[in-house]
Amino acid sequence: MKMQYLSVLIFAMVIVGSAEAAEVYHKDGNTLDLYGTFNGMRYIFSDDDKNGDRSFIRYGFRGEAMLSNELIGLGTWEQGAGLSYAESEGDNRTFTCLGFVGIKFGDAGSIDYGRNYGVLHDVNAWTDVMPEFGGNTTVTDNFFAGRANSMLTYRNTNFFGMVDGLNFALQYQGKNNSKTNDKKGCSLQKGNGNGYGLSVTYDLSNSVSAGAAVSSSNRTLFQQSLDLVHNQGKKTKAYSLGLKYDTYNVYLAALYHDTQNMTPFACFSSKNYGFAEKAHNLELVAQYQFNSGLRPSLGYIQSCIHGDQKGKRYDIKRYIELGASYKFNKNMSTFVDYRINLLSSNKLSCIAQKPANNIVALGINYMF
Template sequence: MKRKVLAILVPALLVAGAANAAEIYNKNGNKVDFYGKVDARHTFSDNPGDDGDETYVQIGFKGETQINDMLIGYGRWEYKTYANNTEGSSDKSFNRLAFAGLKFANVGSFDYGRNYGVVYDVEAWTDMLPVFGGDSYTYTDNFMTGRTNNVATFRTSDFFGQVDGWALALQYQGNNEGSNATEDQEGTKNGHGDVRFQNGDGYGISTTYDFGSAVAELQGLSVGAAYSSSDRTNSQEGYRGVINTYGNRHHNGSVTAGGEEADAWTVGVKYDANNVYLAMMYAETRNMTPFGDNGIANKTQNFEVTAQYQFDFGLRPSLAWVYSNGIDVGVHYNEHGAHLTDQELVNYIDVGATYYFNKNFSTYIDYKINLLDEDAKFYKANGIATDDVVGIGMVYQF
């Protein structure tokens, strides 16, 4: 019996994240759930930046209040703090999510604050690995590809209550520009110090369809697509055209992206039924994706595929491939002069497994097999790691 319960609960926990939340208040139409986890993690790698203690604590709450028969107010906050530094350190804690909004009966919901960008609605399907994954093109605070600030989001499930299984999301993101040497731009208050993680105003849209809502034989099968387009900040536009040759003219350097707009689009498919989980996505970005120490890619082509199986006794092995190809991101000098080159920015196979003792405690191992060429001059010049990484850990969650 315990094994069957685990087989049901574990996939739900993976998808919902906070599905195991503790209800701490429920009275008179007001409800608050509290959730969190302690992830005791260590990673091993020949690359010093990927080797060491990665233990962290993450907590949050989700609340809602019944305003009337048609209207519900809600909010969510999530916070993360690392425990791998001295007690005097001050740069290891941050807000992951913080937003509030209203739900309008079966019409949909509208919220504002720090939230996930809608492009991540599709990316989330392959971002399911124990430690790694979900990083071919998605970065936190990089336009609407991951968690980000200053977003207003409208969501409707079942397409305004008219089509079962059809979800739609529309999003607007305000400026997160920051200041530069000559001016304070719009959104300076919430701008990022690294110009690569700023953004001008933009919009995004995502849509997914669950075939199982209409056809029982297709239970677990979903497809999705998302798109975003944003203005680039003045600092980002002024950053373009920088060429890093790093000394020897015959070494590959990099070229940062030009252009006034940053765009991303993605399509994906997911199957989640009968203890089997399969997901695949393809995406392209333009003038937005960071790479290495300083680069912004002119264009990327990205592919991710994830496969997992949930055994009744609690073991969940996984296998994945994560890939990103940068178009015209490198500059190479030879006897004929300089020319632009394409470069793989991310390329690794991931083999991992999680074992769930019960719904509150699990342990995992995750092996990232890096396929980037360790001898390539482009990676050395741009500070891109080419070493394998192994992560192990134990998780208590509630």
């Protein structure tokens, strides 16, 4: 890292902390809350294509409607937009993050349908707490790994009200497919067949929690056509195992995530791309919260695939995260995050199409 950035790093010490949503409506047990975050962020990177402004905004509504003493209707909608585009680039930079509606049945749990987080995220989210980097061994619209469409979700907390801290979720994802691939490969990369998932988390004593999640989905015919080395089968499978220790001052989390025919590799806008036959992902994070509002963060991320277009094994991600955030109050914070790459550029650039050099992210957040 160049010395000219040191003064900026020292100055720019964002915790993605919780902030109370703004209540828009509350009457007769019916509520509607507005929430969001404004993130002003810049990447400092040697590659001009990735160096520069990464600012964005996310905002949404959460609503509940009292249907009876035991039934509550619920709905969530969240949208995001990049803020670093010129007006001449059009208005197609907005995207829907979440959008689902359902009913909660008291201690019997809740059921909802729409665009939602996959059950693998219930465990994967434990390491996705670094100021900017980390939490990226999984991607959005990739079966049950992150946010995705056509999710039918049943959730139960405290196991029907009988076991405190024991939570589970069952999920079904309907088919999302396109017969044609767009110029960036999005229809291919983000498609899926019918699938099922399950997650279980348990809050043990002494601030320790353990979690596990599994999923299985059909692959689309288009995705199966990418099996250039040999037939990888009609299914994708994945599981996640997580452990965390969370007190006011100390946060420790570990995640092991394993996928089959699910993790995309290379660039989907090129001719050499596909889904790895197997992928093994490891994420570790440690943070400490000072009373002053300062929160240092140290993380390690590694993602290894087996079976690219040449049938070889590669580390597509391996880096150390070193950062810190400073929380002024529950609404305002600032951060610096330094990604120290551990991969050689010659292996990384041709296989993963990811940044091969170190990156610094600087930002400030306003949350409500």
